Amino acid sequence: MDIGLAFDLKSDFVAPAGAPDDLLEEYDSERTIAAIEAALSRRGHRVRRMGGGKRFLAELLAAPPELVFNVAEGRGSRSREAHIPAVCEMVGVPCTHSDPATLALALDKALCKRVAAAAGVAVARDRVVRSVAELAGLELRFPCIAKPLHEGSSIGVRASSRSDDATALAREVGRIVGDYAQPALVEEFLTGPEFTVGVLGHGAQARVLAVMEIRPKDDRTADFVYSVELKRVWPDHVEYHVPPRRPPELLAAVERVALGAYRALECRDIGRVDVRLDAAGVAHFIELNPLPGISPGWSDLCILAEKSGVDHDALIGAILDQALARIGRR
Ligand SMILES: Nc1ncnc2c1ncn2[C@@H]1O[C@H](COP(=O)(O)OP(=O)(O)O)[C@@H](O)[C@H]1O
Ligand SMILES: [Mg+2]
Known part of the structure; x- marks a missing residue:
């Protein structure tokens, strides 16, 4: 089978000056992509590296594979992981992993x-806050944890993320809103x-x-x-x-x-x-x-x-x- 590999390499991105050092944590290394490619090839498939973003889109339109094996994290928004499966769906090419609605959600x-x-x-009680000021009147019980609302790969989750009191929580929410330009999800720990x-x-x-x-x-x-x-x-x-x-x-x-x-x-x-x-x-x-x-x-x-x-x-x-x-x- 002709399989296109969709991925985003860490080395394809440059973090803006002053960004936290984990901002690009979710993107893949060359070693990981090579391992996936080798595993698919060993099963007798023809594997084509299609990358991510617009490069992927151009190749998808020019030469659609029979299937996309998708590990691309996407870029720029909480819908970023849905980008690849969404365009595959539009063009009619099947894709591994979940559909765009699930990935975005x-x-x-x-x-x-x-x-x-x-x-x-069962889920922990939580509140989404967009600023430290929105912590006023928080009805959650300490200890709490604050994390970026739409990240993964431990991005923004630090040893200091657990807070025992309002002062520590305000510091963590300030860090998340400031460093990651998104709301913080505050949860009971x-x-x-x-x-x-x-x-x-x-x-x-x-x-x-x-x-x-x-x-x-x-x-x-x-x-x-x-x-x-x-x-x-x-x-x-x-x-x-x-x-x-x-x-x-x-x-x-x-x-x-x-x-x-x-x-x-x-x-x-x-x-x-x-x-x-x-x-x-x-x-x-x-x-x-x-x-x-x-x-x-x-x-x-x-x-x-x-x-x-x-x-x-x-x-x-x-x-x-x-x-x-x-x-x-x-
Ligand atoms: N409500 C919670 N209570 C206790 N620990 C939590 C809670 N939320 C997150 N954590 C801790 O933080 C870690 C990272 O949080 P998680 O939501 O899994 O983020 P990520 O997407 O970065 O994996 C978890 O593996 C866990 O150790
Ligand atoms: Mg996790």
Whole structure:
């Protein structure tokens, strides 16, 4: 099959002067794209690098492939992840991963939570604020966490993101609104253990690939924030457990939350869902990544897959197989 690979390389962007150092965190490395290309080629497909943005669009119109394998994060707005699937849909070329409506919705963490909550999935109480002044009269209980409303890849989420009082929260909201030019989502902090869940497929057949617990080595679970610093600078401070050493009923509850959110958002092919327990041990949905990072050995989805016996090639193959089955090509 003639497969076009849609992607955005970190090296294609230049962060504006004075921007926070994690602004381009979501974009891919050459190594990741080469690994995806190799995995698809090894399955006997002809793979063409189409890149992202207008370059992708020009090539899509000039020489449409039979299928687009999409890992492009897009650029510039909360709808950025929807750009590639939207133009594919317009031109009539099938595309892996979720459709544009799901990708746009999932990137706005507050809207995504509303949809999951309407389907009966537990979520932390929250408020969206556009300025520090809007924190007045906040009716949330501390500790809280503030994060950029429409980012992923831990962008803007720091070790300092958890706030115990109004002063600390105002500082965090000021940082987010200032540095990332978008509203802040303020949530009550879930102090229990954290999990991330890989999900494959769509609709009723969607199934859990694996559940991974992300544990701070210092056991200070109640303060734990899986921040950009932890991933980049102190990776030795976290442990990944697949499967988590937890009772089966608890893991079943975590899976129910993940599948509930995945199905409510009508995700397709692959997704990764973050879940955390509150102080009473109730599993809550945090966020859903319908375009999860897929860097070998680095991205949570790849760590989770590898630890459950699915190597990078097999993971790419599984995503492709889901898309091919969905469009009736296998
Ligand atoms: N309401 C919350 N309660 C407790 N921890 C949270 C909450 N929201 C986010 N976190 C912590 O912050 C991390 C990053 O937040 P998340 O919403 O998953 O952003 P990202 O899109 O950057 O992954 C989570 O993995 C978790 O450790
Ligand atoms: Mg997350």
